[in-house]
Amino acid sequence: MSFFQHLEALRWHLVRSGLAILVFAIVAFIYFDDIFAYIIMGPTHTDFFTYRMMCNMGNALQNMSSFFKADSFCVKSINVKLINTELAGQFNLQLNSSIMIGLIAGVPYLLYEIWRFIRPALHEKERKAASGFVFYSSSLFVLGVLFGYFIITPLSIRFLASYTVSSQIENMYSSDSFISSETMLTLLAGLVFQLPIVIYILASLGIVTPKFMRDKRRYAIIAVLVLAAIITPSPDALTMMIVAMPLYVLFEFSILVASFVERRRKNRDDELMVQ
8 A cells, every 4th residue: 555545544544433432422412411410520429439438448447446537538528619601611511521521432442443554564473462452452541531530530629629728718610620620630540541551562662671660660659659649639648549559550560561572572582493
């Protein structure tokens, strides 16, 4: 295929991906009332799944030791009051939110179309080695989105909504500000969870080795703690550790991925030496 034929093929892959995202966005637009009430505004409700689990954890820790107070884990109220200051603000809110939901829901199909585009350029062994790309990448993205929605977002909202400089200042948030913050935290977590895929590619190219990652483990721990502190602006150390632990586990899993790639490359080299 010529360069322009490749561009034409890529264009149709992107068109199909765009249509899939559009379908999800239309569905989200139609059922936006329920999506807004139970999903977008879910982390602002005290009966949200995360808050209930935190309260249960606080009760369990209190039963184990009097040092822990269950009340500090239980969320009694979250004062989030959204306002709209533009004539078309609420319509744009529904439209933009539906598009963003369609994009998040359409990521697995987008990855599938990307795989279909690059697959013909790979050798047979490369195709077999990367055959699970769509499944693993989509699964990690979904896990990241769930982690961002159920862990990072509610913890951030809980702290920021209760933070006040003075009692004379009333917190009222624009709808755009609230939803953009929630979307950013959720999508950021989904992208961060792509780390094993990135390490797989870099290790396959010989840029990253498991030894290098093990040697830099201490720096990775510091980076994870800093990232957790940035993502969750709460001064509570326990909250920061709740976010930091899964991120560190993700780093250790990436080391296993790099080790797997290195062993496979070594076995392939041994087979070539025998031949």
